[in-house]
Amino acid sequence: GLRREVAALRAASEGALRHLSVVRYDAFGDVGGHLSWSVALLDDAGDGVVLTSIHGRSEARTYAKTISAWSSDGPLSPEEEEAVTHARG
Numbered sequence: 782g783l784r785r786e787v788a789a790l791r792a793a794s795e796g797a798l799r800h801l802s803v804v805r806y807d808a809f810g811d812v813g814g815h816l817s818w819s820v821a822l823l824d825d826a827g828d829g830v831v832l833t834s835i836h837g838r839s840e841a842r843t844y845a846k847t848i849s850a851w852s853s854d855g856p857l858s859p860e861e862e863e864a865v866t867h868a869r870g
Contacts, residue, residue, distance in 0.1 A: 798822045798829055802867035804860045808835045821864035827851030831861045 800823040808817035816836035823829035831853070833844045846853050846861065851869055853861075 795826070796824050798824055800824070800827075800829075800868040800870070802864045804864045804867070806860050809837055812836060812838055817860075819858070819860045819864040821848065821861075821868040823848060823851070823865070823868050827869065831857065831864055833858065833861055 801821065803818055803820045805815040805818045807813055807815055817834060819831055819833040821829065821831045827848065827850045829848050831846045831848055833846070835842045835844075846855060846857065848865060851865060853865075857865070
């Protein structure tokens with residue numbers, strides 16, 4: 782019975798976003814305080830998303846990029862790559 786419960790719990794948690802990492806940085810030389818950030822939210826298979834917020838003096842922009850098997854179809858910034866690498870462990 783216990784083995785079945787453990788197997789069921791493992792199966793239920795496979796899609797959980799358990800690999801998380803946040804990278805904070807200064808996107809522009811004239812803006813300090815590490816207000817820009819990238820966060821990787823991934824499951825055990827390396828599937829999920831990287832969210833990035835770039836803060837400037839007069840505006841902020843937010844991006845979302847899909848991650849599949851620990852990589853992206855499109856280009857990732859160095860900070861986004863770092864977030865995925867740290868999330869992977």
